[in-house]
Amino acid sequence: MEVKAMSVSAANISSLGSGATIPVAYYPKDIEQLRQIQRRHAARSRLFIAGALSNTLVLEMTPDDATIFCSAMRGIRVHEDCITVRAGEKTAHVADVARICGLSGMEDLCCIPGTVGGGVMGNAGCYDTAFKDVVKSVKLFHLDDGQQEELSGEEIAFRYRYCNLRKNVDFITEVTLRLFPDGVSAIGARMSDVRKKRKQTLPTGKSLGSVFKKIDGVSCGYYLDRLGIKGRRIGGMQVSEKHAGIIVNRGDGTPEEYLALVELCESEIQKATGRKPEREVVIFGRNQ
Numbered sequence: 001m002e003v004k005a006m007s008v009s010a011a012n013i014s015s016l017g018s019g020a021t022i023p024v025a026y027y028p029k030d031i032e033q034l035r036q037i038q039r040r041h042a043a044r045s046r047l048f049i050a051g052a053l054s055n056t057l058v059l060e061m062t063p064d065d066a067t068i069f070c071s072a073m074r075g076i077r078v079h080e081d082c083i084t085v086r087a088g089e090k091t092a093h094v095a096d097v098a099r100i101c102g103l104s105g106m107e108d109l110c111c112i113p114g115t116v117g118g119g120v121m122g123n124a125g126c127y128d129t130a131f132k133d134v135v136k137s138v139k140l141f142h143l144d145d146g147q148q149e150e151l152s153g154e155e156i157a158f159r160y161r162y163c164n165l166r167k168n169v170d171f172i173t174e175v176t177l178r179l180f181p182d183g184v185s186a187i188g189a190r191m192s193d194v195r196k197k198r199k200q201t202l203p204t205g206k207s208l209g210s211v212f213k214k215i216d217g218v219s220c221g222y223y224l225d226r227l228g229i230k231g232r233r234i235g236g237m238q239v240s241e242k243h244a245g246i247i248v249n250r251g252d253g254t255p256e257e258y259l260a261l262v263e264l265c266e267s268e269i270q271k272a273t274g275r276k277p278e279r280e281v282v283i284f285g286r287n288q
């Protein structure tokens with residue numbers, strides 16, 4: 001079936017509830033549709049790859065920019081101690097399927113918003129676990145040359161909130177997770193603990209999660225708190241009063257206001273520590 005482009009509003013998709021219009025968005029369901037997009041856009045457009053935009057700020061795009069969402073690539077297969085998921089499955093849902101199947105390993109990841117594709121690309125993690133700990137293999141479609149490739153978890157260089165797959169070129173289509181058997185109720189109890197702990201520490205407002213990566217193991221929220229930046233507002237965006245490492249949308253915040261607050265936090269942290277914090281939030285559009 002021919003894959004169609006559409007215009008969508010990032011504000012309606014992103015967990016931030018804010019974001020520019022994406023003039024050319026695709027939702028391929030399979031490799032054949034990815035191939036059509038690749039042929040149509042290769043070498044002519046800037047391509048962006050997206051999951052659920054729960055870690056991505058979308059600024060103004062040009063009519064030539066095309067964004068390929070993986071969220072229509074769905075399907076989960078459980079085999080022995082492994083779960084093979086297509087990239088658009090939600091991480092939280094996969095964690096729940098693992099629990100129901102008596103497979104442990106995903107408990108700490110059960111509250112991470114977004115897709116498995118986005119989770120692997122950013123090596124998303126929480127407490128003692130990150131995707132690197134559970135990824136057995138990853139299937140890729142290369143948007144530059146249309147080739148496919150399968151890599152083992154060991155072949156991918158995962159680091160803290162990073163992996164060396166090429167951003168906006170290596171499209172993750174499928175991921176196999178290696179888990180281990182355990183009792184359903186023990187897994188469920190651990191997931192409840194994780195949910196409880198996160199509820200106590202994270203703001204409930206619309207956000208993209210942590211803005212910055214830790215500096216030498218210290219959360220940037222700690223520095224921002226010490227610097228008195230907790231609660232600071234630019235327009236409708238605010239550094240959360242509950243967790244200074246997260247910027248929340250108070251209702252009508254624009255992506256430009258979010259970026260302005262990110263830059264303000266960056267400059268204050270740099271002044272205080274001598275180090276410019278690395279962004280965990282990804283930015284699409286404008287000159288990024």
Ligand SMILES: Cc1cc2nc3c(=O)[nH]c(=O)nc-3n(C[C@H](O)[C@H](O)[C@H](O)COP(=O)(O)OP(=O)(O)OC[C@H]3O[C@@H](n4cnc5c(N)ncnc54)[C@H](O)[C@@H]3O)c2cc1C
Nearest residue numbers: 051052053054055056070114115117118119124125172209
């Ligand atoms: C309330 C809240 C809490 C959060 N808590 C955590 C947390 O505890 N730990 C944590 O690590 N993160 C956390 N996050 C951030 C976010 O949920 C994760 O980074 C998540 O894994 C992003 O998934 P996504 O599908 O939304 O990716 P997107 O935001 O859409 O994309 C993120 C990156 O992945 C790339 N990408 C997406 N899909 C693919 C694909 N199929 N192939 C190749 N590249 C792809 C994009 O190009 C982009 O670079 C939180 C966010 C929110 C809103």
